[in-house]
Amino acid sequence: MAIETPDTPVATDYEVVIGLEVHSQLLTRSKMFCSCATDYANAAPNTHVCPVCMGMPGVLPVINQEAVAYTIMTALALNCTIPEYSKFDRKNYPYPDLMKGYQISQYDIPLSKDGYLTIEYDGQTRRIGITRVHLEEDTARLLHHGSYSLIDVNRSGTPLMEIVSEPDMRSPEEARLYMQKLREILVYLGVSSGRMEEGSLRCDANISVRPRGQQQLGVKTEIKNMNSFRAVERALAYEAQRQIEMLRTGQPIHQETRGWVETRGITVPQRSKEQAHDYRYFPEPDLPPLVISRAWVKELFEKLPELPDARRARYMEEYGLSTQDANVLTEDKALGDYFEQVVSAFPTSDRKARAKAASNLVINEVMRLLKAHSISIEHSLLKPAAVANLLDLLDQERITGKQSKDVLDEAFASGKLPEVIVKEKGIAPPISDKGELERIIEEVIANNPRAANDYRSGKTNAIQSLIGQVMKQTRGQAKADIVRPLLQSKLDETPSA
Numbered sequence: 352m353a354i355e356t357p358d359t360p361v362a363t364d365y366e367v368v369i370g371l372e373v374h375s376q377l378l379t380r381s382k383m384f385c386s387c388a389t390d391y392a393n394a395a396p397n398t399h400v401c402p403v404c405m406g407m408p409g410v411l412p413v414i415n416q417e418a419v420a421y422t423i424m425t426a427l428a429l430n431c432t433i434p435e436y437s438k439f440d441r442k443n444y445p446y447p448d449l450m451k452g453y454q455i456s457q458y459d460i461p462l463s464k465d466g467y468l469t470i471e472y473d474g475q476t477r478r479i480g481i482t483r484v485h486l487e488e489d490t491a492r493l494l495h496h497g498s499y500s501l502i503d504v505n506r507s508g509t510p511l512m513e514i515v516s517e518p519d520m521r522s523p524e525e526a527r528l529y530m531q532k533l534r535e536i537l538v539y540l541g542v543s544s545g546r547m548e549e550g551s552l553r554c555d556a557n558i559s560v561r562p563r564g565q566q567q568l569g570v571k572t573e574i575k576n577m578n579s580f581r582a583v584e585r586a587l588a589y590e591a592q593r594q595i596e597m598l599r600t601g602q603p604i605h606q607e608t609r610g611w612v613e614t615r616g617i618t619v620p621q622r623s624k625e626q627a628h629d630y631r632y633f634p635e636p637d638l639p640p641l642v643i644s645r646a647w648v649k650e651l652f653e654k655l656p657e658l659p660d661a662r663r664a665r666y667m668e669e670y671g672l673s674t675q676d677a678n679v680l681t682e683d684k685a686l687g688d689y690f691e692q693v694v695s696a697f698p699t700s701d702r703k704a705r706a707k708a709a710s711n712l713v714i715n716e717v718m719r720l721l722k723a724h725s726i727s728i729e730h731s732l733l734k735p736a737a738v739a740n741l742l743d744l745l746d747q748e749r750i751t752g753k754q755s756k757d758v759l760d761e762a763f764a765s766g767k768l769p770e771v772i773v774k775e776k777g778i779a780p781p782i783s784d785k786g787e788l789e790r791i792i793e794e795v796i797a798n799n800p801r802a803a804n805d806y807r808s809g810k811t812n813a814i815q816s817l818i819g820q821v822m823k824q825t826r827g828q829a830k831a832d833i834v835r836p837l838l839q840s841k842l843d844e845t846p847s848a
């Protein structure tokens with residue numbers, strides 16, 4: 352079927368219904384049920400393994416308390432209820448990457464339920480329901496080589512948190528916004544690396560369409576293999592359009608799992624969708640049920656860091672930043688932390704004005720340099736103290752805005768403090784002494800009679816070359832906004848040569 356996506360708008364006579372299942376590996380040091388380290392990213396295959404995560408018979412799993420804590424923290428940040436009792440269950444399915452032949456997951460009594468998160472869409476705040484946040488273990492990895500496959504067990508048993516949303520999203524764009532917001536929260540909490548491209552954060556989507564106004568949900572498909580925000584939006588736009596075309600032409604939609612093929616921009620059938628009973632869930636007999644004390648939940652709640660929405664609101668309130676600037680600075684936690692370190696180096700007087708100046712410098716200049724050099728803010732040589740120092744120099748008019756750009760470039764490259772660079776390069780403070788400037792201007796007019804006469808006879812552009820001469824004489828240390836009016840009045844009051 353030739354369907355153009357994602358530019359094709361979803362037809363308005365049908366409504367799209369989307370729910371997301373997001374899996375995130377947790378940033379614990381050890382695996383979910385054994386003491387193997389989880390830092391296998393750059394390790395040789397099958398080096399982070401033990402009898403437990405290899406699924407040997409007769410071994411006993413032990414629950415990783417930190418993984419449970421991270422899951423509860425996430426659930427609390429997503430406004431979920433935490434039950435006093437929870438348990439793990441076996442989810443049985445045969446697949447070569449599942450070492451035990453079953454996965455330890457959670458079925459009917461997950462660690463949390465009934466939460467929500469909010470997104471801003473189309474100028475409105477939309478609340479997306481969270482069905483549950485539960486805990487399970489990741490599988491091994493299969494590496495396919497033509498006619499055979501190899502298995503790497505390093506990933507097996509890595510703590511994997513699953514966040515299931517309600518089918519509350521009504522467009523592919525909303526699904527992307529939800530995913531972005533969720534990622535922000537996970538990264539702020541410090542429980543996830545948030546790296547979709549590496550597969551440590553993954554997203555499956557359930558999507559169906561129905562004629563607008565119909566209450567009953569249509570038959571849904573599940574889409575897998577989307578490893579970027581853009582892929583989520585594109586895959587869902589394609590799938591929505593495909594389903595609408597099927598309904599329009601009277602063809603049945605099959606409940607199935609489909610894979611997103613990034614290179615072709617389409618979804619393709621993978622397998623028919625399992626029902627819960629296919630997994631023969633039963634309580635995991637090797638693990639005790641979890642009794643979750645209220646005191647512990649309270650302790651975890653009190654430990655929650657400031658979350659992106661709260662930080663955004665604070666930046667607007669405390670620093671007087673615009674919504675847009677506050678959004679940019681809070682999207683990436685590290686960037687917000689950096690900005691705050693710049694701000695905290697300020698004297699307390701006129702905090703808002705300085706915060707605004709810092710925000711402009713970080714958003715316009717620092718981010719531009721980071722992008723141009725493909726460096727993350729955490730790895731930049733330019734420290735917050737250097738940015739604060741540059742703002743000080745500008746404030747004290749020891750350098751001009753133009754000079755500050757060169758100084759910043761140098762500070763970015765070398766990590767030196769701007770005041771050191773200014774001293775080393777002999778950058779002089781701008782000339783704002785009017786008497787000194789007037790003397791230079793008179794000299795320039797006297798030495799450039801033709802340009803002066805051109806200006807007086809109405810060729811106003813001729814003033815540019817005179818300004819250029821003044822800047823040259825002052826070695827760029829005069830402020831252009833002072834030079835121009837001074838030059839104009841001098842030209843007007845001196846007669847033609």
Ligand SMILES: [Zn+2]
Pocket residue numbers: 382385386387399400401402403404405508
């Ligand atoms: Zn292990």
